[in-house]
Every structure is written in structure tokens, then in C-alpha cells.
Amino acid sequence: MSTPIIELKGVSKRFSKKLDFAGKLAQKLGVPVKEETVHAVDEVSLTVNKGEVVGLVGESGCGKSTLGRMVAGIMPATSGEIRWHGRELGSLSGADARQAQLQTQMIFQNPYASLNPRMRVADIVGEAPLVHGLTRRGEYDTYVDDQLRRAGLDPSLKRRYPHQFSGGQRQRIGIARALAVQPEFIVCDEAVAALDVSIQAQILNLFLDLRRELNLTYLFISHDLGVVEHLSDRVVIMYLGRVVEEAAAEEVFRNANHPYTQALLDEVPRIEVRKKHFAGIKGEIPSPLNPPSGCHFHPRCPHAFDRCKIERPALREIAPGHRSACHLNDRS
Numbered sequence: 260m261s262t263p264i265i266e267l268k269g270v271s272k273r274f275s276k277k278l279d280f281a282g283k284l285a286q287k288l289g290v291p292v293k294e295e296t297v298h299a300v301d302e303v304s305l306t307v308n309k310g311e312v313v314g315l316v317g318e319s320g321c322g323k324s325t326l327g328r329m330v331a332g333i334m335p336a337t338s339g340e341i342r343w344h345g346r347e348l349g350s351l352s353g354a355d356a357r358q359a360q361l362q363t364q365m366i367f368q369n370p371y372a373s374l375n376p377r378m379r380v381a382d383i384v385g386e387a388p389l390v391h392g393l394t395r396r397g398e399y400d401t402y403v404d405d406q407l408r409r410a411g412l413d414p415s416l417k418r419r420y421p422h423q424f425s426g427g428q429r430q431r432i433g434i435a436r437a438l439a440v441q442p443e444f445i446v447c448d449e450a451v452a453a454l455d456v457s458i459q460a461q462i463l464n465l466f467l468d469l470r471r472e473l474n475l476t477y478l479f480i481s482h483d484l485g486v487v488e489h490l491s492d493r494v495v496i497m498y499l500g501r502v503v504e505e506a507a508a509e510e511v512f513r514n515a516n517h518p519y520t521q522a523l524l525d526e527v528p529r530i531e532v533r534k535k536h537f538a539g540i541k542g543e544i545p546s547p548l549n550p551p552s553g554c555h556f557h558p559r560c561p562h563a564f565d566r567c568k569i570e571r572p573a574l575r576e577i578a579p580g581h582r583s584a585c586h587l588n589d590r591s
Contacts (some may be wrong), residue, residue: 262363263342263344264308264343264444265343266307266310267303267305267339268304269304270300270304270338271300271302271303271339272300272334273297273298278293278294291293298484298548299547300322300325300326300336300475301499302307302328302339303339305495307444307478308472310470310475311477312470312476312479312493314488314564315480315497317482317498318545321500322497323480324448324449327365327448327460327491328365328446329341330363330366331364331587332348332363342364344530356378362443363444365445366430366433366450368447370426370430370453371421371434373429373433374429374433379417379418379570380407380416381417381418381420384403384407384436385399385402385440387440387454388402406438408416409469409472410431411465412431412432426453427455427462430458433450434469435514438469444476444477445475445476447478448480449480449481450479451486468492477490484512484524484528487508492507492508493505493507494507494511496520496523498556499544499556500550501584503556503583503585504516504520506582507580510581516585517585518561518562520557526540528588540559541559542559544559553566554570554584566586570586572585
């Protein structure tokens with residue numbers, strides 16, 4: 260079996276808020292104040308193979324965007340290993356580190372905030388490939404035109420600024436910018452969430468076309484299970500910083516194992532069930548400042564029992580290619 264493009268081993272991310280002067284003084288006076296730590300990602304292990312589309316799903320605040328940023332090299336992990344083609348990212352230097360950064364690109368959620376408003380589209384798309392020697396000054400305009408066409412934009416608009424485009428067009432500019440450095444792996448962070456439904460379909464079809472044309476690999480982050488089902492080969496479900504289930508897309512939608520995954524699927528509206536009452540998951544997602552002990556989902560799980568409150572369930576294989584982290588699997 261070939262080496263995965265990206266491999267995560269026990270990756271965690273913590274954000275700590277240090278005590279200011281007043282906090283330190285209060286602590287010395289006996290006030291029970293302490294540093295706050297957000298447990299954004301908690302010991303996640305994951306692989307993405309070449310040519311694959313992996314969908315990463317979870318509620319807002321579960322840590323999926325933070326995980327995507329670590330995979331893309333935008334922020335470092337607090338602990339654990341992130342490997343690129345079998346080599347640890349932190350150990351790369353010089354040309355190897357630059358190559359890894361270029362080969363892994365990210366498309367951001369908000370097309371209104373991810374583009375520099377002071378730069379023209381030609382510079383947004385063409386600056387990085389020019390700096391990294393992927394094109395020369397004499398070929399610059401032609402290179403930029405090719406990238407815009409590939410993303411479904413008219414090259415005659417390249418002298419405009421981002422505010423002169425619609426949301427769907429801006430997202431296409433973001434796609435063209437990512438493709439301009441000739442990556443092999445793209446992290447899509449809620450890349451269609453801010454777009455109208457009709458535009459979402461266009462962008463999703465564009466992703467599929469680009470995958471076939473360029474043999475791209477995607478980590479597709481979304482809270483929309485319908486989008487993930489349409490695009491992904493394999494689906495990974497996250498809850499409060501942890502992976503709770505992972506399987507082929509068809510298996511997840513046909514035979515979900517974890518109670519959280521089942522609850523997410525039950526909430527998906529379906530046209531053919533007109534009179535069905537859709538009941539949301541009970542309760543709110545707990546704070547990552549103080550996550551629950553044991554299984555993080557136990558305060559909201561209808562099947563929780565005493566063991567769930569004490570012991571963290573291991574993410575283990577329950578069927579070929581299907582992993583789940585639930586103590587209920589030990590009861591069957």
C-alpha cells in the first residue's frame with residue numbers, strides 16, 4: 260500500500276490564555292483563578308491517501324477547522340505528529356519544507372474575508388507562483404488566465420478587485436489561487452457554506468471536475484452531511500475535538516454506528532418524509548474549556564451508562580474499514 264499523503268498520529272491542539280497582572284495578583288491573594296485552556300483537538304489520528312476525498316464532519320466548535328489548519332501547516336500542533344508523504348512536517352527544512360507547503364493548500368470558508376481587498380485578482384492568483392518560480396514574468400498573464408479559466412472565471416476580469424465580485428465568484432478566485440501553485444492536496448474548510456444553494460452545486464461540481472482533471476486529493480470540512488455524501492469517498496465524524504467514527508461514505512450513511520453520527524443523520528431533512536418530526540440532539544455541545552470526562556458525548560447521548568462517564572472509548576475497528584469510539588460496541 261502506498262504511503263498516505265497526510266498522516267496524523269495523536270495530534271492535539273491547545274489554546275491557553277495566560278493570566279494577566281490582575282489575575283496573577285488575585286491568585287497570590289488566594290482567589291481561585293487559573294489559566295484557561297481550550298482543548299480544540301484531542302489526540303486525533305487520521306490518514307488521507309492520494310486521490311481520495313475525505314469528508315470531515317461535525318458541529319460548529321468541534322475542532323474540525325483547527326484540524327484543517329494544522330494539516331495545511333497554518334498552525335502547529337501542540338502534540339502528536341503530522342506526516343507528509345511519511346516524513347514528519349516539523350523535521351522538514353529548506354526546499355523540502357517549501358515543497359510541502361506548496362503542495363498543501365487551503366480554501367477558506369468565508370470568500371469575503373479570505374481575499375486581500377487591496378489586491379487585484381491577477382495579483383491574488385499570480386503572486387505566489389511568480390515568487391516560487393512556477394512561472395516567469397513574461398508568461399505571467401497567460402499563467403493567471405489559465406488558472407482563472409480552470410476555476411470557471413473570465414480572465415478579462417483579472418484587473419478587478421475582490422469587492423467587485425459575488426460570493427460565488429470570490430470563492431472561485433480562492434480556488435484559482437490555491438491551484439496556481441500546483442498542489443496535490445487541498446484542505447477545503449466549509450468552502451461552500453457561505454454560498455447560495457445553486458452556487459454551492461456549481462462549486463461542488465467544479466471540485467469534482469478538478470479532482471478528475473488534476474488527480475487532486477481533498478480534506479473536505481463541512482457540517483452539511485448532504486454535501487459530504489455527494490463528494491466524499493470516506494467520512495470522518497468529529498465531536499468536541501475527537502474522532503468518534505470513520506468509514507467509507509456509503510457505510511456511514513447506510514450503517515452508522517456511533518450515537519452521535521446516527522443523531523446527525525436523523526436530523527438531515529428529506530423530501531420524501533414530509534410529515535416527519537425532526538428532533539435535534541438534546542443539549543448544547545459542552546465547552547472545550549472544560550470537556551466532560553470519559554466519552555465527551557455522554558451528557559447528550561440517550562444510550563449513555565456509567566462507564567461512558569468515566570472511561571474514554573477507544574476508536575477501534577468494528578468492521579473492515581469502519582472505526583467507531585463507543586462503549587456500546589463492547590456490549591454487543
